[in-house]
Amino acid sequence: MSRDAVTEKDTTTSLDLSEAGLYGAAFETARDQVRALISQHPGTFPTFTDAGAWHFEEDPWAPTWSAGFLTGLLWLFADRDETGWWREHAQRYSELLEPRKRDDGTHDIGFLFTPSWGRWHAVAPSERTRDVLIEAGRTMARRFNERGQYLSTWVHPGSTFIDVMMNIGIIYQAGHLSGDETLTEIATAHALTTRRYLVRGDGTSVHEAWFDPETGVFERTATHQGYRADSSWVRGHAWGVYGFGTAYSWTGDARFLDTARLLADTYVARTGDRLVPPNDWDDPQPRFAYESSAGAVVASALLQLADLIGDPGGDRYRRYAYRLVAKLSGPDFLAQPGSGWEGVLRHATYHLHNEVGVDESVMWGDYYFVEALHRILRGRVAAIGS
Template identity: 30%
Template sequence: MHLVSLVCLATLVGFSREASPPSQLYDPLVAQKLLTSAQSVPNNPIQYPQYTSRDNGQWQYFPADYWTTGFLPAACYALYTRFNSLCPNSTAANQFLELGRGLSTGEVPLEAHTTVGHDVGFLSFPFVDEVAIDKSNQTAVTAVNTFATLLADRFNAIVGCTRSWDTSDPTDFQVIIDNMMNLQVLFDSEALTGNTTLRDIAMSHADKTMQNHVRPDGSSYHVVEYNSTTGDVIRRRTAQGYADNSTWTRGQAWGVYGFANMYRNTQQTRYLDTARQMASYYISQVPSDGIVPWDFNAPLDPPRPADSSAAMIATVGLLMLSQQEASLSPSNTSGAQYWSDAAIKLLSDNTAFAWKPEWQSLLSNGTVNNPASPPNNLTGIIYGDHYFIEAGNQLISMGLANCSNSSSTSPAPSSPPTTQHTSGASRTHRLWW
């Protein structure tokens, strides 16, 4: 999309450049809550939080063999990064590094057996973080390479994609938009091994997703089913959205992030263009109050639930897109500012809405799976919290926020907090959008 179109779009949707990063990003409660969550995971066997209860915000725990397992240790690594280099505090940095390492060990058995299929990319997150810190850590290197191999083994050259969900019919080859997020582990393993076939698989999958998941207006289908023997598209549908032709907002966010990340790894302009297109659609569909619903096309009656996790994922994708515009030669400074302004507004609106000091999660009002029976919504979600922390890190790295309101001046607590913080929580927490 040309820059002039982006400017027009900003006018059409009432976009404001006045939003500033929410103070809650750097509230001491972020570190305190994450520390408590990390120290409270059940052991023997270890279990990991995925989402909270709807009534009191208590984490619900699941076995390690689940796609969300890597997010808690990855969030610990993200706070290590914050306290190690962005807002220096050596005591807090060391504490979160050790927590991230300790929680990651529960994933190691998944290298030998896991049922998460394509989601091994999500499992790899904390090991990738560890390799960035210590390239000599062979346990982490092996984990990254093993998870990449497991994903590559799901590739079908006729379809041109890695299989997402397994089915009883081997010819029914299902691919979901979420799988764009798992491609990163292929690039990470290529960097470690020099195996360029992994890059080829990632690009093939992205090209097919661009061709068959992304609609002409930049919206997306959740699921595309292929015939594994011919490569033909059988059906386009949804599993977690409102309807087959609607746009599930978390899936759209995965697409924005995924294609921006593909450009970061390949410098292929088609991926940048697709990320811009999907991001433009996303921004154009956000309601006037800024709160992201579970599905952009779901009816307003009955009220549709919000999804703070979709907003956080999209925020980080938009910030990545902003950095890529700035890195172009010549730099697209107007485009970079447009995307970062949009990200900050999205982050600010949805944080004010979902910040829940009394809950164990950082944010509330996430939707895990609204079509489920019963619907799984109105919760805190571990991946929403992870991308909330990541957004705070990215804003500091980009020079768009500072540590003045962060907990960098005092060590992270060694025990759960005894008081509840309420800073920045003056807005009423609505249950539905």
């Protein structure tokens, strides 16, 4: 099945006044933090903080990939602003990203364009927004390896990440907007390959799979950010919950919904009442107790999944997400304006082994946290579509 511009369904889980106040206050705090960033450093796209201050130098790990998250935050704030101030900035930041619709140096085209131009198209569809999304999706689709049936990463033509599941939505959307079924087939093929090689039978997930790019034969698994190749890097796992839910929302293929549920159930079982996970569940001596960006991603993913399933089956995912977001909204994680901490969510980690953004704020953590708050506060789950 294809998705409308914004798919919305009322949930059966209601908020009492104290809960609504907690989430609303957290949303306002995030808005204040982001307002300070774009006022003091206009037109910049930081990825992570150093000692709580945004880092503005080039990303030391990957081709710059996080600019869509700051832009997406502006669109989220615009949705709850009648003055037009946030929308004006959201459009300007989106326009700054437009040239990257042809960027073939990254596998994160979806991260760049779904929160930015995708949200713009959802609220004000036009020929311009349509054309940008189509071109961005086609750029992403050119990474497809026909023999291996996967989308490659910037690391190597033989590499794919679980993260790429978060970038196939832009291909599905481009296929829907253009009527090009080949794009839809590419996105689905990659999701099936990921399901086969990056999702384990026990419901855990793999960070990276390697293939022979000439023959397409699968060779091995690996990790860049987890404890080891056979462990469970949790943010990658969160990408999987969200990405397979997105694949189901575009296709109606029950295999993708089953996989999203399997991964979600594993998260809940392994994290339990702690709610916020470490960087890797299998690390016997984690340096830090929490990796809050993984929690933020999975919170929004669970809200998406709850809507896709419907009630009563989806309500348990929604209840868990509410508890998770409430914890992230508390003083242990949420930065406060005036404290000197410039990000929104504390205790996130970008790349543990490379010592990049460790126990800091990261832009995707802030984005998915606010996206989850936005969904909760609207009383329904809203998913970007075409």
